[in-house]
Amino acid sequence: MVIQCTHVIFDVDGLLLDTETLYTDSTQEICDEFGKKYTWELKSKVMGKAEKEVAKIMTDVLGLPLTPEEYIRRTREVQQTIFPTAKLLPGAEKLVRHLHKHNIPIAVATGSNSWSFNLKTANHQEFFKLFHHTVLCADDPEVEHSKPAPDGFLVAAKRFEDAVDPSKILVFEDAPNGVQAANAAGMHCVWVPAPEVTQTDDVKSKATLILHSLELFVPEDFGLPPYSH
Numbered sequence: 506m507v508i509q510c511t512h513v514i515f516d517v518d519g520l521l522l523d524t525e526t527l528y529t530d531s532t533q534e535i536c537d538e539f540g541k542k543y544t545w546e547l548k549s550k551v552m553g554k555a556e557k558e559v560a561k562i563m564t565d566v567l568g569l570p571l572t573p574e575e576y577i578r579r580t581r582e583v584q585q586t587i588f589p590t591a592k593l594l595p596g597a598e599k600l601v602r603h604l605h606k607h608n609i610p611i612a613v614a615t616g617s618n619s620w621s622f623n624l625k626t627a628n629h630q631e632f633f634k635l636f637h638h639t640v641l642c643a644d645d646p647e648v649e650h651s652k653p654a655p656d657g658f659l660v661a662a663k664r665f666e667d668a669v670d671p672s673k674i675l676v677f678e679d680a681p682n683g684v685q686a687a688n689a690a691g692m693h694c695v696w697v698p699a700p701e702v703t704q705t706d707d708v709k710s711k712a713t714l715i716l717h718s719l720e721l722f723v724p725e726d727f728g729l730p731p732y733s734h
């Protein structure tokens with residue numbers, strides 16, 4: 506059975522942009538000062554969440570002697586210089602340009618706030634203009650709860666020009682919280698996890714498809730126009 510999707514929503518960090526290594530490096534730099542390790546197990550739990558929530562989880566779980574506000578200030582100092590180096594991940598540009606060329610409505614829904622989004626996309630402004638709209642979950646007044654809640658995806662769905670049933674929307678995600686959010690929103694989800702991401706049976710069961718790379722995506726399997734070569 507071919508799934509018929511008409512609209513597509515993309516996550517950003519670790520999906521379109523290769524920023525997860527930048528997050529790991531900037532976080533580990535702070536952890537090093539206190540002899541702590543930023544494990545993939547912990548990272549898999551915070552990916553996709555808003556910065557304020559991440560800061561609270563990190564300081565609590567690792568017992569860092571920092572307030573969440575201090576944690577944010579320290580990580581931002583490092584991120585300010587490294588985020589503008591973010592590169593697009595393999596397959597991202599080809600897929601987004603293909604959908605745009607075929608007038609498939611596309612949007613972005615990311616756990617980022619505007620401060621980090623602007624830095625990460627500074628060198629990709631033309632690319633991010635291809636999307637009909639962008640929802641920055643951490644800043645958006647209409648997004649009450651961050652991923653794994655469905656809010657960000659539902660707000661993104663509402664902002665397409667035409668009304669669309671969630672079951673016709675395909676979400677691309679790399680974060681377990683994002684897969685859960687897409688599922689809770691009633692949308693299909695292609696999960697493209699980094700090899701080190703914790704893959705629980707629960708999250709696996711919520712993904713429509715799991716791929717190692719966006720390069721392996723076959724649009725017609727989801728009722729989208731095929732690549733011409």
Ligand SMILES: O=c1[nH]cc([C@@H]2O[C@H](COP(=O)(O)O)[C@@H](O)[C@H]2O)c(=O)[nH]1
Pocket residue numbers: 516517518519525528529532548551552553554555556559614615616617618621652680683
């Ligand atoms: O190692 C990390 N990865 C990701 C995040 C958080 O996840 C968000 C990315 O969300 P998304 O995957 O929805 O683009 C970032 O803005 C950040 O708040 C983080 O804190 N630490």
